[in-house]
Amino acid sequence: MHVVTIPQPDDFDAWRDAARSLAAGGVAPEEVVWQVGDAPGDLFAAVADAGPAPPGPSFAVPRAFIDLAKRAILAREPERFALLYTLLVRLRHEPKLMDDRADPLVRRLDTIAKDVRRDIHKMRAFVRFREVADDGGPRFVAWFEPDHHIVRVNAGFFIDRFASMRWSILTPEVSIHWDGTTLTEGPGASKADAPDGDPTEEVWKTYYANIFNPARLKIGAMLREMPRKYWKNMPETALVPALIAGAQARESGMIETARDTIGGNSAAALAALREEAMGCTRCPLYKPATQTVFGEGPVDAAMMVVGEQPGDQEDLAGRPFVGPAGQVFDRALAEAQVDRSRVYVTNAVKHFKFEQRGKRRIHSKPGIGEIDACRWWIDQERLLVKPQVTVAMGATAARSLFGRTMTIGRERGRAIDLPGGGVAWITVHPSYLLRLPDEVQKAEEYARFVDDLRAAAAMLEPVG
Numbered sequence: 001m002h003v004v005t006i007p008q009p010d011d012f013d014a015w016r017d018a019a020r021s022l023a024a025g026g027v028a029p030e031e032v033v034w035q036v037g038d039a040p041g042d043l044f045a046a047v048a049d050a051g052p053a054p055p056g057p058s059f060a061v062p063r064a065f066i067d068l069a070k071r072a073i074l075a076r077e078p079e080r081f082a083l084l085y086t087l088l089v090r091l092r093h094e095p096k097l098m099d100d101r102a103d104p105l106v107r108r109l110d111t112i113a114k115d116v117r118r119d120i121h122k123m124r125a126f127v128r129f130r131e132v133a134d135d136g137g138p139r140f141v142a143w144f145e146p147d148h149h150i151v152r153v154n155a156g157f158f159i160d161r162f163a164s165m166r167w168s169i170l171t172p173e174v175s176i177h178w179d180g181t182t183l184t185e186g187p188g189a190s191k192a193d194a195p196d197g198d199p200t201e202e203v204w205k206t207y208y209a210n211i212f213n214p215a216r217l218k219i220g221a222m223l224r225e226m227p228r229k230y231w232k233n234m235p236e237t238a239l240v241p242a243l244i245a246g247a248q249a250r251e252s253g254m255i256e257t258a259r260d261t262i263g264g265n266s267a268a269a270l271a272a273l274r275e276e277a278m279g280c281t282r283c284p285l286y287k288p289a290t291q292t293v294f295g296e297g298p299v300d301a302a303m304m305v306v307g308e309q310p311g312d313q314e315d316l317a318g319r320p321f322v323g324p325a326g327q328v329f330d331r332a333l334a335e336a337q338v339d340r341s342r343v344y345v346t347n348a349v350k351h352f353k354f355e356q357r358g359k360r361r362i363h364s365k366p367g368i369g370e371i372d373a374c375r376w377w378i379d380q381e382r383l384l385v386k387p388q389v390t391v392a393m394g395a396t397a398a399r400s401l402f403g404r405t406m407t408i409g410r411e412r413g414r415a416i417d418l419p420g421g422g423v424a425w426i427t428v429h430p431s432y433l434l435r436l437p438d439e440v441q442k443a444e445e446y447a448r449f450v451d452d453l454r455a456a457a458a459m460l461e462p463v464g
């Protein structure tokens, strides 16, 4: 039996080195015990005791495995090291295994990694700093309770965002401190070690009040959006009763006030919104999907295009319209002389809904409940981007924009005022074109689709 001690619960490098050496020595997964802790002496004694590893045939590990392992290692799941090692050993004989998303081991590790990814995004979206003063001047302290071992891996994100501030993030397991140049680590803390409310909260209250959309007010949905566990740390939750009370009054002025958030920076607000969406659990679709596929494009785009939901390839890539429907879309945009890099492209529903059939994931249409649950996000995207023209591709996109069922045949070919400003142009979805069996009809319908995109673009006011 080989006992491998990993010094820290999130130590991918230690796991990789040990796993490499064990795999090269032909050690079977059931012969390895993995443990975490500050073991005295030689941490890799058990591996070394096995003698120098016989030079086993080296084999290339797919990038997808490394990505998966780097996330799964951070899970609180005690079996993660062993599961990953089993997968590594199997990959040697089954090089395509990572593509087999129906394989129980791949699926289990995928689920673990996904949970970790969501936790990483939750920390980024929900950490709130409070200001304290010490001898060195202002310092910002936050308390957070992660589900997994994600604090170290998230440090770079907070350094990038708050590079010039001195800050600490306290968590039960570990604390990280940034003094403007160096990151240090300390022991875990308790909530009592973190300060309560102060003026820093105003920044977040302003942000939250600005992106708060009274037209979509639903307390149940809000509670789901911000998991209850985080509410107690979030200053903006103190605003909720006032926002609810003022909702009707605010509604008419909503679009105007939603403009410049986070110090007048809509791009930062959109980035924060995207981060929040990564942890979205507003409907059950987040469970089987790989990740939230948020919109992408410039925050000042004059045109927004809305699709239905990400497909299989979008779900894996984390970007909208990169699969077969995306290719049709790209070609049609080019023919309509619309530059995709200047368009904000998003979907009505941000998670891939599918049915697993054997190894295949078959697209399944989102229901009204899912479309309506996801309207929260597209409403916020529209508030921040403020497109002049929004192209709705297909019935799901139209439902999401108007909040009611729209018949494409009846509404197509004209600009329709949108609630909250701007106009919509309704057209078909590129997947519909892909499904048409008759080549002549396909060509005709495709030409009409291009015409729709061209007509929508022609409505934009000239720049400058």
Ligand code: URA
Pocket: 307, 308, 309, 310, 311, 314, 319, 320, 321, 322, 323, 325, 326, 347, 431
């Ligand atoms: N279909 C959509 O509606 N959106 C995508 O992102 C991909 C396919």
